[in-house]
Amino acid sequence: MFATVHSATLLGVDGHAVTVEVHVSKGLPGFTVVGSPDTVCREARDRVRAALLSSGLEWPLRRITVNLAPSGLRKGGSGLDLAIAIAVLVASEKVPGLPINDLAFVGELGLDGSVRAVPGTLSMIDAVTQPAVVVGHAAAKEAELVGRHTVRSVATLGELVAALWGDEPWPERPPADAAGETAEPADLADVRGQPVARQAIEVAAAGGHHLLLYGPPGGGKTMLATRLVGLLPELDRAEALEATRIHSAAGAPLPPGGLVRRPPLRAPHHGASKVAVIGGGSSWMAPGEISLAHGGVLFLDEMAEFPVDVLEALRTPLEEGVVRVARANFRVSYPARFLLVGAMNPCPCGAARGPGHCRCTPTSLARYGRRLSGPLLDRFDLRVNISPPEPRDLLGGEPGESTAAVRERVERARHRAWQRQRCVNGQLTSRALNQLAPLHADCHELLEGHLASGRLSARGLRRIRCVALTIADLLGVEPPLRPDLLALAMQLRNEPAFLYERMAV
Amino acid sequence: MAEPTTVTDSRPPPDAWVVAMATLPHMGPGRLRAAVRLGEPELTWTRDVVSGRAHRQPALQKKLGKNARAIAEQWAQVAARVDPATLWRAHADAGIGIATLGNPAMPAVLAGDLAPPGVLFWLGDPDVVVGPRVGIVGTRDCTRYGRDIAFELGRDLAAVGVSVVSGLALGIDGAAHAGALAAEGAPPIGVVGTGLDTVYPRQHRRLWQQVVERGVLFSEYPLRTGAEPWHFTSRNRLIAALADVLVVVESHAAGGSMHTVDDAERRQRPVMAVPGPVRSPASAGTNKLLSEGAIVARDVLDVLVELGLKDRPPRAAAEARPPPNAAGQHVLEALGWQPATFEQLVMRSGRSLAEVSASLEQLQRDGWVDGRGGWYERVAKAGARS
Known part of the structure; x- marks a missing residue:
């Protein structure tokens, strides 16, 4: 039978x-x-x-x-x-x-x-x-x-x-647990002062630019990164289904509605293995953290403490939005289009209050600097020095703008970008950039010095233009890009201190 | 003695055995001095060092301390592998000048020092050690302020014929010599804590070469000696001995420059310090020196007065930078004289991010502000960029 x-x-x-x-x-x-x-x-x-x-x-x-x-x-x-x-x-x-x-x-x-x-x-x-x-x-x-x-x-x-x-009807489904209340997500209004940091996460959310926060301990890097995910617009149905499929395949808990509507935030600890971050496994293939962050934010706290091979493995997915894992018997590809947010100290000692305070030896600085390769650092359109807020702001300052207000601005900027080019600014090709974001004539004077001194590369200029375009979208101004927007974009794309030979003449 | 024709039949001078002794482990300036004073170096080498009986010599035993026996044994082991003739030849081939204690070729100011070197190596011209000399020292981890002051002092002193003595380290030391070289004046004098073929720090290879070409570079260490922390304290004593006046530009409270200051005081050399902001840790040491009675060095004129030189330095050029506009002036005021981040400037000036960043760009282009690693510092004078 x-x-x-x-x-x-x-x-x-x-x-x-x-x-x-x-x-x-x-x-x-x-x-x-x-x-x-x-x-x-x-x-x-x-x-x-x-x-x-x-x-x-x-x-x-x-x-x-x-x-x-x-x-x-x-x-x-x-x-x-x-x-x-x-x-x-x-x-x-x-x-x-x-x-x-x-x-x-x-x-x-x-x-x-x-x-x-x-x-x-x-x-x-x-x-x-x-x-x-x-x-x-x-x-x-x-x-x-x-x-x-x-x-x-x-x-x-x-x-x-x-x-x-047919003896019995199909059974009724038991009512879902009433514990559907999710914790209120962290609000941006909690961040006091720190105008540059706020601007950076707003730009990151609006343009899909990867963001590196560096600065001394206690500057609120983690706090900012967790607020960033709240600024992202809700996933549309196709994106939400994709994200839900990944969460479901990984056995991660799903939100009460069943559909992952809010962009996810994944923050693996720096002890995470390569397979845990990238995905894979020998007998049971599972999506990694980068795929669980699909459509949302992957936050790597203490980024310099991650093993170098894990960080380097991020490069291809960052470029392609997908990770292809191959084993002897099977090959799978997981979607992995995420916004990368890294946080790290500027040097091993933390250099709490600026130049002249760092007590690291040149050797330890050089070793620390090598932990993030040049190509990986290049992927960060935004590199922002986060200093601790001034005590005045912590104690008495006005609460900052709320997540809802900023998210509205982010959504408008994303809408403008979508109308113009059908993708976020962070994914613009250089040809599209030349067409869509011409430079104002006044910018040449500003850029010449930077390009001549080698402080700015051709690639760096391209990324800065992308960021400036996002800032313009947030302000609601049309290209050509004005020099002050370009200057601000350069401010948001600082070279981390450890890339320099320290203070040597 | 006949002119040597080949390496094998050449008989090296007695100094070769001193150089050989300088390569031994645990051999500091004091021990080498004691060994040199034992008499004929070749005899000391064979009788005491190679035989492992160095600790039997009372003068050496005192310097070797508790572990005299163990050190003597280690010396014997190492010495068995050292050929003084080959070593001598290597130094001669590298064009290195050598003078042992008692040799008239050693600059008189070092030979007559409290703690003279047992052997001195040099590259360049040792006869430049004649005119007035100022030691400029300070921290490796300096601020823009300190680097600018060191550069200007070095430049202005060299321009009026005062040699700059320094250690070629990162930060203040390097900036002082860079300034001295920029002036194309008095020859620079460098003292290093490694063998003369071992450039340390490596970033200063070019500076190192320029000092050799235009002045002299001294070391107490034979070729192939690497950088060891204890080398630098004894190097500092040579800087103090060579300088007529010592100027500390920036130093942390417990920085290495403080050793140089102690050495200078022991030799009755005047110690000057450049005042810095009282909140700046890089100036904590210099401000402490000032409160303890060091002489204030505000500019090159102060140093020249201390040297007893009446010549006025050339007048500084008129301000060459275009004046900042109103917004730039506002940002400069917000910046003040301490390093600040972009964010701090935005908060202090109360202007928008785009305005402040545009102003900073303009100020940097015109040379009013220097930014690196996310920090901005105000630049005092035009032309001090290094």
């Missing part, structure tokens, strides 16, 4: 439709799973058998062969449990075969017969072509995000079998 049941599996962040074929025949009782299952998937044998028995269903004492087709595709995880169980039941005629053809099953089985959610449900449901899907209650909301299927959810295998026989 033979049965076929539809399901799906996850590779990278993409779902792939899988057909579970079960053959139950005479012979020595046994249960084999073929068709490239990984370890977790192979363990389905034990879970499925126990779940059936716990649900009061009979386990056929015959030879059972499960094939996961297409057999060349690697199947990972426990999402096929439910489909295997149903296929066994259909093949042993414990469940009617007819309704099965229009259903797909995704879920993990507990030994007690309960049906659980699995990571990557969204992508897997997206891959199935059947008009209806069956998942555990916990995954129902996520499954509905796809919008193409009738989503049935069950708590246990027993409930599912009853529903398939």
Whole structure:
């Protein structure tokens, strides 16, 4: 006796439709799973058998062969449990075969017969072509995000079998936990003073410019970086689905609505391994921090403490917006278009209050400076020296502008950029830049000195023009770019102190 | 003695064994002096050093202290691998001048010092040590203010024929010599703490060469000696010995320049200090010296008076910079004379970010302000850029 049941599996962040074929025949009782299952998937044998028995269903004492087709595709995880169980039941005629053809099953089985959610449900449901899907209650909301299927959810295998026989109606979904209140995100109004730092994160949000904050400890670098994500506009539906797929595939918790609407903020500790940041893994491929930050902000605090190979691995994704991970048996690509925000001290001692206070030796400074390569530093359009706010501002100062007010300005600037060139200013090509952001004639005097002295490279000039264009968008002025905007852009793209030979004549 | 024809049959002068002794580990100026004073260097080398019995010599034993025996053994091990003739040849090939204690070639001011060097190496012309000399020292981690003052002092002193003595370190030392070279006046005198083939700091390779070409570079260390922290304190004593007046431009409260000051006081050399802002840590040491009675060095005139030279320095050129406009003046006032960040300037001036950055650009172009590493400093005089 033979049965076929539809399901799906996850590779990278993409779902792939899988057909579970079960053959139950005479012979020595046994249960084999073929068709490239990984370890977790192979363990389905034990879970499925126990779940059936716990649900009061009979386990056929015959030879059972499960094939996961297409057999060349690697199947990972426990999402096929439910489909295997149903296929066994259909093949042993414990469940009617007819309704099965229009259903797909995704879920993990507990030994007690309960049906659980699995990571990557969204992508897997997206891959199935059947008009209806069956998942555990916990995954129902996520499954509905796809919008193409009738989503049935069950708590246990027993409930599912009853529903398939038509003995019982499909079970009602339990009401979602009322704990849907998310913590109020940090507001920019908490940042007192620091006009330059505020301007920098506003420009970063409006133009999609990567931002490096450096300065002594206690300057509020972390505080600013966490405020930046609040300035970004909400993700549109396509971006939100993409972000949700990645979060789901990584098993990261989803917001109460199921859809990741707010741009995410990821802040891995500097001890993070390369695989954790970039994504990958040998047996179970998972998206890394850079993909979880897709559409949002990747914040690297104490950036100089990250291993050099992790930082260097960021370069290609920064350029391409996608990371392609290749292993011997499989290749996956994860979307990774994020806004990089780095924070670091200017030197190992922290140089709290400016030149003349640093007690680092030239050797230790040189070593520290080498931790961030030139090409990586080049990716930062904004490099801002963050000094601690003046005590006056901390104690009595007016609260600054709120996140909502600044976000409105950011959204207007992004809208202008979109109208003009269909991308954020940070992604402008140099040809488009020449067309869209001509320089005012007065700028030449300003730039000549910088270019002649070698303080500004051709690439640096291009990046400065991008930043100046964003500032113009924020102010609502049209190009050509005026010299004061260009000067401000240069201020926001400072050379970090350690790049210089210190004070040497 | 016949003129040597080949390396093998050449018989090096007695100084070669002193140079060999200078290469030994744990060999400071004091120990070398004691060893040289034992008499015939070749005899000292074979009888005491190579044999491992250096600690049996009472004069050396006193200098070697508790570990005399262990050091003597180490010397014997190292000495077994040193060939004084080859070493001598290497120095001669590198064009290095050598004088041991008692040799008339050593500049008299060093030979007659409280703690004269056992052996002195030089590149350049040692006979330039004749005219008035001013030591200019200070911290490596200096501010723009200190660098400018050191540069101007070096330039103006050299222009009126006063040699600048300094250590070629980063910061103040280097700026003083850069100024002296810019004036194309009196020959510069450098004292370094490494072998003369080991440029330290490496950034100063060019400065180092220029000092050799135009003046003289002294060292107490044989070729291939690297930079060790303890070399610099003994180098500082040579700077103090060579200078008629010592000027400290900027120094942290516990900086290395304070050792030079102690050495100068021991030799009754006048110590001058450049006053700095009382809040600036880079001036903490100099301000402390002033409160303890050091002589104030505001400009080159103060130093010349202390040297007993009546000549007035050439008048400084009239202000060559275009005057700042109203906005620029406002930003300059907000900047004051202490380093400040862009953000501090925005807060203090109360102007918009774009206005302040445009003003800063203009001020930098006209030479009123110098910015590096995100910090801005006001530049006192035109032309002091280095």
